[in-house]
Amino acid sequence: MKKLSFLSALCGAAMGFGAVASANAATTLEAVKAKGFVQCGVSQGLPGFSNADDSGKWTGLDVDLCRAVAAAVFGDAEKVKYSPLSAKQRFTALSSGEIDILSRNTTWTMTRDTQLGLNFAGVNYYDGQGMMVPTALGVKSATELDGANICTNTGTTTELNITDYFRTNGMSFNLVAFEKADEVVAAYDAGRCDVYTTDRSGLAAQRGKLTQPDSHVVLPEIISKEPLGPVVRQGDDQWFNIVRWSLNAMINAEELGISSSNVNMKKFQSKLAPSVARLIGKEGKFGEELGLSNDWAYNIIMQVGNYGESYEKHVGLNTPLKLARGVNSLWSKGGILYAAPIR
Amino acid sequence: MFGRDRSLTSLLNDTFIRGILFQALIAIGLLLSINWLADNTLSNLANQGKTLGFDFLTRTAGFQISPTLGTWMLDYKVGKSTYTDVYLIGIINTFIVALLGILAATVIGFTVGIMRLSDNLVFRWFSSFYVEVVRNVPLLLQLFFWYFAVLRAMPSKREKLELVEGVAGLNITGLYLPAPIVSDGFIYSFLSLIGAIAITFLVRRYALRRQAETGQILPMFWIGLSIILLLPVLVHYLNGSPLDWSLPEFKDTGPKLRQGYQSGAGMVLVPEMLAVWLALSLYTAAFIAEIVRAGILAVSRGQTEAAYALGVRPNVTLRLVVIPQAMRVIIPPLTSQYLNLTKNSSLAVAIAYPELVSVFAGTALNQVGKEVEMIFMMMMVYLTFSLMTAAFMNWFNSRVKLVER
Incomplete structure (x- = not known):
């Protein structure tokens, strides 16, 4: 009897493994929606980019990107859980599925892009x-x-x-x-x-x-050259697009002059520039095409802010980091920040 | 034997057959799980666009590694050395710190363990204090403590604390010692050292036989010491002393960055290594001290009393009666402490000592991205080290264990 029960345990374990394996087959978006939050890989404490305060609340430029994705997916920027990772752990954590996005001042290089089975979804800080x-x-x-x-x-x-x-x-x-x-x-x-x-x-x-x-x-x-940006697993284009366009939405919002303070007003304005109307979901079905709701970008801007707001709040001249915008200014203002348009 | 009329049910009730049947089932289940695991790993890797393979080992590594025994032995050169070299450097650095740690921990551990049993109150208190403090603080914290405490206490890079004028010195960048430069004939000096050790063993055998026959004792320690010291030195100088020393060189003039000990002259032990060595030795020594104390207490008091009654002096009693019996109790747990020390050396990654985990699973893994292969290679190293240690200690244990007559 003892051996029999061991065998049945073995079978049970094998079925358990099978269940895990099949869960892997679901898309990242479905998995994220099912668990109700975005699991975000951040640094172990880099002020301005990802840093936890005394109460355990994470803030920073990299953290804002994860919050933006949560705002786009759930309409709630707070639905993020953070995994502090060392530089060494980060790629393994992402490729093993432990986290959904890696937003941890990570440099985009060809080796990482081609050999680690990962994709860089854009650049949120041009560093060196x-x-x-x-x-x-x-x-x-x-x-x-x-x-x-x-x-x-x-x-x-x-x-x-x-x-x-x-x-x-x-x-x-x-x-x-x-x-x-x-x-x-x-x-x-x-x-x-x-x-x-x-x-x-x-x-x-x-x-x-x-x-x-x-x-x-x-x-x-x-x-x-250290272009730092968010990373996702290779092979899930939908999730890749969500992360890439969440970042693009923040940059485009700054370029179009939409910020957390005026986006609500814009929503009720009848006459809007088409580019703004498309961004905040009053025109077209850009959100649905991502697998999200059409007010995805509105939620990002409302709850997280545009790229410029996030920059000034966390790393700009009025913060202890005192980093001037420099190359991280918009292309229209002498920098190299240039996001593909939403249309 | 089975009768013809035995049905399947009664076959299943046969303990022998049932045993084989279940064992076969479990073996099949195990093989299937392993197969499933391997298959799943491969397909997951394929899904991530990765392949398995060891071809990265021949690629050149483009990063600098802090100067240690490993880089010196393999003559590590950025842009020329390969990832295989990086792997070997990691192995050498892990090995050397484990070996030095085991030696130091054994010496300190035995000393402290015996001190705890001393009649001297100060010795006893000190050793109890040491054991209780050291073994109850996590090793990683001790590593940080020794590293940063030692760093803060050292003279800066442009100053020095001379231990031996012009020969050995110390500052925050490391401990500087003379480095041996070996020329052609040195092999003879080395061989003569091995010869001297062999001769000493032969003399010892003669001395033991003589003692058994006549009862006379040769002063074996002094004889052995003089053979081992004198013979190689004699050969060395007769051969024209084919060994030079490169002394550390200290500059306090010139550009500020160039001041201090010069690289390329003498030998440097970096503070990271010293801190790892210190922390590992002191930490493990506390456990060894307890094992030694337990071992000695396990020898019945009657043994000592019997020796005294025969007129054997106390230090001889300790050496010939107590310790040989205590060793039987000490060796098995001592082995596991040695294994712990070897594995704990991987914590050195936290303070920048370039051992296997730091240099191979850290820097190299990040450049190459072959987690499965590289972690496997690293596990094999620790497994080999541990099995080697265990094999040696088992051999040693079988030598000291009680021989029943």
């Missing part, structure tokens, strides 16, 4: 790798850094970029690569390294954690 040094070192340019000890974190492209930069310039260096950013900051702060390198947005965000933030300077060189 920079270097920070103590002012006392008297270094004005990265070309003077021959022989430096450099701290960074693993599981990113930064190790590759910094190696390339030093090789190109024929300089020698030592790399100390930590798993998490917090330890990088602590080691750099203790003087283990002469240089701290990561994306410039990251340098701005982490600087506040140093004991004397003002006695460090970010060098002018930008040694890499």
Whole structure:
């Protein structure tokens, strides 16, 4: 009898596995709707991009993207659950289905796009790798850094970029690569390294954690292109489109002058520019074609805001990060932010 | 034997046949599950547009690795070395920190364990305090503590704390020691060392036989020490001392970034490695101390009393009566502590020591993206290390275990 019951348990387990396998076959949108929230992979704490406050509430530019997707899918930007991930864990978490979107200051590169079975749905921040040094070192340019000890974190492209930069310039260096950013900051702060390198947005965000933030300077060189954007699993075009167009909606809203403060007014306005009417769902069936309701973009703008609002709120000049818009301005204002039109 | 009239039911009631039947069913079920698992993995990977394969091992790795024993042994060069080299560097770095950790933890653990049984109150209190504090704080926290505490206490990169003037020094970038530069004839010095050890064993056998026959004891420790020290040194110098030392070089002039210890001169032990070594040794030593104490207490008091009654001195009693019996109790749990230490070395990833998890499952995995293969390769390494340790300890255990006559 004992063995029989073990056998039946085995059969039960096998059927259980089968159930999991068949659940995988459903589309991401169906799965998300069924569970009632979007599972969003974020960083373990990068102020301005994804950071949890004392009460456990996540905020930031990357977090806003997940909230936008939740607003588009559920009409409620709060229906997001967050998974803090290390740089190393992030792709595995996404490809294993643990999360639905990875919005974690992740650089879009060809290797990642083609070899990891993932797709980048756009760019929500154009970044570049920079270097920070103590002012006392008297270094004005990265070309003077021959022989430096450099701290960074693993599981990113930064190790590759910094190696390339030093090789190109024929300089020698030592790399100390930590798993998490917090330890990088602590080691750099203790003087283990002469240089701290990561994306410039990251340098701005982490600087506040140093004991004397003002006695460090970010060098002018930008040694890499780091287009950061949301990532989804390959092979689910519908979900890919939802994420891509949620981002595009935020950028288009800024371009069209629609913000969280005036979108409600626009909704009741009878005379609207066609582009605005299409964006907020008064014309056409753009939402339905995504598998959503037609007021998807209206919900995004209403609850999350347009891209410019999100930027200024989390990383702009009035935040501790003090990042100027720079290349992240709209194309019409001298930047390179350019979203495909909704029509 | 079965009679002709036995029906199927009675066949099923036969314990032997029933046993085989159920075992076969379970084996089939197990094989099917494994097959299902493998098949599912492959099809899921295919769905994600990925393939299985180890061709990435021949690709060149484009990132720098912090200078450690592994990079030195394989002469790691960015743009030339492959992912195979990265894998081997990870293995070497894991191996060396595990080996050093096991040695240090054993020495500290035995010392503390014996101290806990000492008659001296200060020794006893100190060792109890050590054991209770160290084994009750998570290892990762201790790792952070040692790393950051040590870092903050060190002189900066452009200063130094000289341990031996011009030969060994210390600052935040590491511990600098002379590095040996081996030239052609050095192999003879090395061989003579092995020869000296072999001779010592032969002499020991003679000494034991002599003691058994005549009762006279040779001062084996001093004889062995002088053979092992003198013979290789003699060969080495007769051969024209084919070994040079590269001394660490410290500069305090020139551009600010170039000041400090110069790379390429001498040998450096990076603070990450020292912290991992320290944390692993101290943590495991606390457990070993308890195992040693338990082992010694497990030897009945009567054994010691009997030895004393025969007029054997206390330190000889400890060495020849108590410890050999205690070892039988100590070795099996000691083995599992060694295995723990080896596996715990993977925590070093948190403080930038380039061991296997950090450099292979971290940096390399992120560039290559072959999770299944790379995690499998990494598991194989830990499995091999653990099985090797266990095999050695089992051999050792069979040597010290009670021989029944």
